[in-house]
Amino acid sequence: MPPPRPRWWLRRRGSAALPRPYLASPISASRSSCRSCSCRTAKPRTGIASSCLLLGPRARGASFPAGPSPLLLPSPRYSATSGSASSGCSGYGGGGLLATAGPGAAARNRLVVKTSLSSPPWPVFKLPDPVEETKYHTEVVQRVNEMIATGQYGRLFAVVHLASKQWKVTSEDLILMENFLPAECGDRIRLEKVLLVGADDFTLIGKPLLGKDLVRVEATVIEKTESWPKINMKFWKRHSYRKKKVVIQPQTVLRINSIEIFPCLS
Amino acid sequence: MTGRGTSSRFLASVLRNGLGRYVCQLQRLSLVFSPASPSSRGARDYVEEKVVDFARSNPGIVVYVNPKDCRGPTVVAEYLNGTVREESIANRTVEDIAQLICKLASQSGLEIIRIRKPFHTNHPSIQGQWHPFTNKPSGLGLQTLHRVNQPGFPPPE
Numbered sequence: 568m569p570p571p572r573p574r575w576w577l578r579r580r581g582s583a584a585l586p587r588p589y590l591a592s593p594i595s596a597s598r599s600s601c602r603s604c605s606c607r608t609a610k611p612r613t614g615i616a617s618s619c620l621l622l623g624p625r626a627r628g629a630s631f632p633a634g635p636s637p638l639l640l641p642s643p644r645y646s647a648t649s650g651s652a653s654s655g656c657s658g659y660g661g662g663g664l665l666a667t668a669g670p671g672a673a674a675r676n677r678l679v680v681k682t683s684l685s686s687p688p689w690p691v692f693k694l695p696d697p698v699e700e701t702k703y704h705t706e707v708v709q710r711v712n713e714m715i716a717t718g719q720y721g722r723l724f725a726v727v728h729l730a731s732k733q734w735k736v737t738s739e740d741l742i743l744m745e746n747f748l749p750a751e752c753g754d755r756i757r758l759e760k761v762l763l764v765g766a767d768d769f770t771l772i773g774k775p776l777l778g779k780d781l782v783r784v785e786a787t788v789i790e791k792t793e794s795w796p797k798i799n800m801k802f803w804k805r806h807s808y809r810k811k812k813v814v815i816q817p818q819t820v821l822r823i824n825s826i827e828i829f830p831c832l833s
Numbered sequence: 834m835t836g837r838g839t840s841s842r843f844l845a846s847v848l849r850n851g852l853g854r855y856v857c858q859l860q861r862l863s864l865v866f867s868p869a870s871p872s873s874r875g876a877r878d879y880v881e882e883k884v885v886d887f888a889r890s891n892p893g894i895v896v897y898v899n900p901k902d903c904r905g906p907t908v909v910a911e912y913l914n915g916t917v918r919e920e921s922i923a924n925r926t927v928e929d930i931a932q933l934i935c936k937l938a939s940q941s942g943l944e945i946i947r948i949r950k951p952f953h954t955n956h957p958s959i960q961g962q963w964h965p966f967t968n969k970p971s972g973l974g975l976q977t978l979h980r981v982n983q984p985g986f987p988p989p990e
Binding site: 721722723724734736737739740741742743744745751752753765766767770787789790791792793794795797798820822824 | 834835836839844845846849850851852855857858936938939940941945946947948951952953954955956959960
């Protein structure tokens with residue numbers, strides 16, 4: 568009888584080697600092979616005693632059909648040949664097994680004693696009922712619409728796509744673009760690509776943009792200047808290699824005047 | 834020099850320009866040129882052709898024209914925050930001078946040095962700045978409170 572392999576060894580062979588019932592999924596059932604003798608017959612992972620259990624050179628462990636022992640945590644590769652109906656080719660132990668028999672019984676119908684490995688270490692979330700979810704969504708949308716209509720918000724911020732960059736912007740703040748706009752100084756501009764608008768209590772997230780009838784972001788062009796002369800120089804020592812280029816970019820400064828939202832959510 | 838070796842400033846505007854009304858920041862423009870020298874030819878042509886239209890279209894800028902003996906023709910721009918910028922227009926064409934004067938008119942008087950950040954805001958956070966305890970359940974301090982309320986606290990010394 569070879570010595571039992573340590574847990575890190577089992578981890579190397581993939582998650583299927585570890586006795587964790589929450590990792591068993593019906594999808595992988597069709598692709599499983601008999602683990603005890605590693606023959607290629609596709610076997611479902613659950614509750615069926617395999618006929619090829621005890622045969623083959625890789626069969627280890629007891630060769631007599633033992634009854635299910637609730638305290639056993641059989642390691643599937645090496646002691647899966649206990650003849651209990653649910654282990655064997657199923658590959659998963661996870662505490663004691665009281666098999667609900669029957670072909671096609673899903674893994675989740677099995678009763679599993681609670682051990683440290685019988686349930687996943689991450690929290691299990693239950694998805695809500697879709698009808699309830701839609702009701703909840705409509706309620707939320709109504710409430711936000713009401714809040715917008717009655718004006719129950721303070722300062723708004725928006726994420727705006729401008730000059731190939733995204734800026735988080737409120738009213739009264741300044742933005743510098745490294746290019747010229749065709750607008751003159753003092754012109755009022757509307758920024759149309761708005762990705763997100765938020766207030767203190769709610770946020771409106773666009774997929775990817777918000778509608779033009781929902782948000783209005785206005786800005787004024789304040790200044791059209793040039794940048795400071797940036798020096799682009801390359802130099803390799805002892806090679807007589809030097810290049811110098813002075814780069815002056817046009818710049819535009821915008822002042823965001825206002826962000827307005829309108830109650831037309833649906 | 835590098836950005837680190839030269840002076841720098843943050844993006845700003847002069848007296849919150851643009852919030853209420855936009856005000857052109859150029860206050861005074863003085864064209865100084867010689868009536869005879871060859872380097873002032875472009876300046877003389879500009880004064881003949883284009884300066885009147887410019888002055889009419891920018892009523893907020895006061896334009897002075899000074900034909901006098903000078904070392905070289907220059908244009909002096911004075912801004913509302915007191916900055917004075919002098920640029921030479923020697924041996925330049927009329928279009929060049931016109932472009933330069935338009936550029937001067939659309940600048941504010943702030944220094945042209947490295948700008949550290951391309952944005953400026955007085956309200957950086959609206960929904961509250963993140964700290965490690967936002968979006969965490971607020972039961973962390975409650976455990977100590979339970980302990981305090983149970984009998985046998987403080988433990989006898």
